[in-house]
Amino acid sequence: MQNSSLKWIYLIVLSVIWGSSFILIKKGLVGLTPLQLGALRILFSAAVLGIAGWKSLKTIKKQEWKWVLISGILGTGIPVFLFAYAETEIDSAIAAILNSSVPLLAFIFGILFFGARFIKQQFLGVLLGLAGAVALILIGARVNPDQNYYYALLVIAAACLYAINVNIIKRHLQDVSAMAIALGNFLFLIIPALGILFSTDFFELPLGTDSTLQTSIGYILILSIFGTAAAKVMFNKLVQISDPVFASSVTYLMPIVSVTWGLLDGEIFTFLQFLAALIIITGVYLGNRSKKARS
Template sequence: MQLGALRTLFAALFLFLIGFKSLKTIQASDWKWIAVSAFAGSFIPAFLFAFAETEIDSGIASILNSTTPLVTLILGVLIFSVRFNKNQFIGVIVGLVGCLALILEGASINPDQNYWYALLVLCASCCYAVNVNIIKRYMQHISPMAIANGNFIILVIPALIVLGFSDFFKTEIITDPKIHTSLMYVSVLAVVGTGIAKVLFNKLVQMSTPVFASSVTYTIPIVALLWGVMDNERFSFYQVLASGVIVFGVYLANRNK
């Protein structure tokens, strides 16, 4: 709970410092979509991932997050009337096959993990899929910086409430060196993985299609698995092959872009 709340607050502080003035460009009628985007694209997933990774490796979590393009495509067609072409469909399926291969191989070499927690990551992927479709459908006219700042000005109060109920302010923040180290890493996660990434992703969605933008999540497992190796997570040669399938799926989905 503390990780999700602190990540939100640190990201908010960073975004306010670099782009608070952009809030003036948001019209009153846009705030309802900004709010939905805030909770679906940032707030809820931050907590889902924090809980999930108490039981599963970061590599497995990132692999499961790669279901986002498929969910984006399904929701886009069923709810948001988004059109897709044959290459996008084939690319999504190929990428999904690569993800399934990674999941199966990860389960075989890490049998001690609680894979029920994987459902939390899948829920986060659904949230991301809703967010990307909303940005494309309803927020094309808003700058990426304004969307990001609007998201987090809405989330500051909820994050503070969660942090207050988590007993964070009762901990020995000043004297405990472990907390100092943790806060440093949370700040890196918030600034790079949330603040900067949020602005860039919003721009990508506006420049392209929802499936194209969300397909970047297919490359996340590769990066996460490499970091996992550095953190002594178990990794196999078959996961390398499956990662190659994922990259090929991204190429198929976006080769006309």
Template sequence: MSENTSKWVYLFVLSLIWGSSFILMKKALIGVTPFQLGALRNIFTAFILFTVGLKYIKTIDKAAWKWIALSGVFGSFIPAFLFAIAETEIDSAIASILNSLVPLQTILVGFAVFQIASTKRQVFGVVLGFIGTALLVMEGSDLNPHQNYLYAGYIVLATVMYAFNVNIIKRHLQHLKPLTIATGNYVVVVIPACIILFFTGFFERSNLHQPTLKMALVYIFILSFFGTALAKVLFNKLIKISTPVFASSVTYVMPIVALTWGFLDGEGFSVLQGFASLIILSGVYLANKRA
């Protein structure tokens, strides 16, 4: 298979994996609480990565550990809880579209914190993306009055943290292999995740005998293995054989998969929400488009 063909295969597979992760979170929440979901996702991913990446930990220099820790907290640990909490109130398809704000947030954080210059086109893309977000949230609150769309703020906060993570890796961890960074991230966060899981009452007898728990654990393991551990490796490979611009286009395809899952699961979606989604994706496209 040629590199040109391979990059399209990787793009399709990543879109399918990441686009499906939102419905997996929704299904898992039937049997666990948001904090249990976030903790278990971190724990499962940690042990999956440890099986292949623990031997590379010794290559991390002492000065890099503080950035590894920040990357783990912002890029993995806290967002796992924020998405789980958000999906207790808003549909999985909406969560996936809001997640498309990550490239826009990356530009904002890069400019505000890391002094990375932005073009007028990128600024326009950011503004357009946030207009689309406001429309999406307002229409969602009208379409689903029983849902609290203020919970969309949790996803917006998660995208800001993802943006910090991208900039931290770009600025301070470029000398380390992607698998080394990912494994180091989970070395830092796995113990806090275990502590949180313990205090959620997960190990209480009444909880362990819930009929819905077994399927929830299956969903979480699938989410951790494919949506986090495997996806990180595939995405790094995609960047290697293509360009960052092409790799970031997974953001455009991923919501289509999530919307399909949401439709099949009976989630409502209006024409105005579709229009708002196109505005967001247009903003992301403009912000990432080459001059």
């Protein structure tokens, strides 16, 4: 299958997987602290990737390990904790919506620091998608006026790190296999994650008898296998066969999935939010239509 078609398949699948991750974080926080949730997510994902792709590490060259480390910290290590803390105060759907700023940030960082080309139509598509995301935020603020939107800054911070990470992968890890990048990322995070679990007395909790705790861990296990391990490999591949802005456009589609899950979980979703979601989809299409024609 040609990359021009394959990249859209990756985009849609990742949108469903990552769009569902926010509700899983919300459920995981019922029995876990943000630090415990983030650490478990790292360890579970590292275990899954280690089993599936240990041999791929041999393909990473010595000079590339530096960028694998940086990618791991910026693309996984810090964001997993930022999102966990953010969702202690704001809805899972709102977190996904705020994460829609990644394509615009990837576009800006790419031009400023990574030598990316300025493409007018892509820029207009990014702005349109961002406008839809802002509309969703404003509508959500009216529907849920009691939420602490200062915690939304944690999501914006994570979005900045994601935006830098996609440019790093495209610029410095283009020829490294997607599996090797993902597993290499998590190798550097295992020891810090274990340290966090010990510091929070996680291993002293009644893991065998507390059903709430067991359920929360189950949600994080699902999140780690699909939303972190498998999705990380797919996303790395998507960056390599497209470009940072297109790959990060997955964050424009994720809110549609996350809002749907939120609706099923009792959160409010209005007709105006539906219209804003359509604006987001239009922005993704506009930003990549001309590039698709040239592929």
